Amino acid sequence: MQPDPAPDSARQLRAIWISDVHLGTSGCRADHLLDFLRCHESEYLYLVGDIVDGWQLKKSWYWKQSHNDVVQKVLRKARKGTKVIYVPGNHDEAARQYAGLDFGGIAIRQEAEHHTADGKRLLILHGDEFDGVIQYAKWLAYVGDSLYTLILELNRGFNWARLKLGLPYWSLSQYLKHKVKNAVNFISNFETILAGEARRRGFDGVVCGHIHKAEVRDIDGILYGNSGDWVESLSALVEHPDGRLEVLYWTQMGQPAAALQAQTAQADHKETTCAS
Incomplete structure (x- = not known):
């Protein structure tokens, strides 16, 4: 595990939300997440579900050193005083049986509440509770997960070929999710339902x-935030010291996009430098 940057070189934030890391899968970009965590410090760190992919680990064991390094980095942050709150999702639902307990300085909660610096009261949850497929047709969710894994594998080979031809990275799964009509409608409905739940609960x-x-x-007067994932978008949601929320993409901050595309296509693991 590489040494962390000096404290004064790390970007200081009030809160960081990270979700859908999927440690335990070949699609997880644990190396980039580790670099992001090294380069950003915060008072609060929320792990908003699907941090470990129990579904895939049950099928076959996959666990690289970089996956260990991410776990160790989170534990180190907790030891150094960061308030780490872990809200399990559907892929790591086994951890939900420990909700209400603390392990190694990490608080495991079914859901959480966060107060921003500018006085907003935010509900923190993974969101699968409001996904009808997960709740009422879980077998279909397993099928979808297997198809998504296959698409990621195809995407890796496809982008290796594009890289050789000098073409930019292109995400098949993102295209399917955000351009296909039913997927777009699902995402829109999901966001609206979550905002409605927050409003209903005050x-x-x-x-x-x-x-x-x-x-x-903003969705009808309710602030909606989603922390994205560390499989493709390499994104986190953060709160600045003034209470402002922003999505950060490590693809845009950590290194030139072309270099990241090359790493993604070739599954390379090069050192990433901290953003200024």
Whole structure:
């Protein structure tokens, strides 16, 4: 594990939300997440579900050193005083049986509440509870997960060929999710439902994960935030010291996009430098 940057070189934030890391899968970009965590410090760190992919690990064991390094980095942050709150999702639902307990300085909660610096009260949950497929047709969710894994594998080979031809990275799964009409409608309905739940319970906003689409926007007066994923978009939701929420993409911050595309296509693992 590489040494962390000096404290004064790390970007200081009030809160960081990370979700859908999917440790335990070949699609997880643990190396880039590790670099992001090294380069950003915060008072609060929320792990908003699907951090470890129990579904895939049950099928076959896959666990690289970089996956260990991410776990160790989170534990180190907790030891150094960062308030780490882990809200399990559907892929790591086994951890939900420990909700209400603390392990190694990490608080495991079914859901959480966060107060921003500017006074907003936010509901924190993974979001699968409001996904009808997960709740009422879980077998279909397993099928979809297997298809998504296959698409990621195809995408890796496809982009290796594009790289050889000098073409930019192109995400097949992102295209399918955000351009196909039914997928777009599902995402829109999911966001609206989550905002409605926050309003019903008296919150000013909600932060979730689950759909791998990073977002910060207002939905009928409710602040909706989604922390995205660390499989493709390499995104996190953060709160600045003034309370402002923003989505950060490591693809845009950590290194030139072309270099990241080359790493993604070739599954390379090069050192990433901290953003200034």
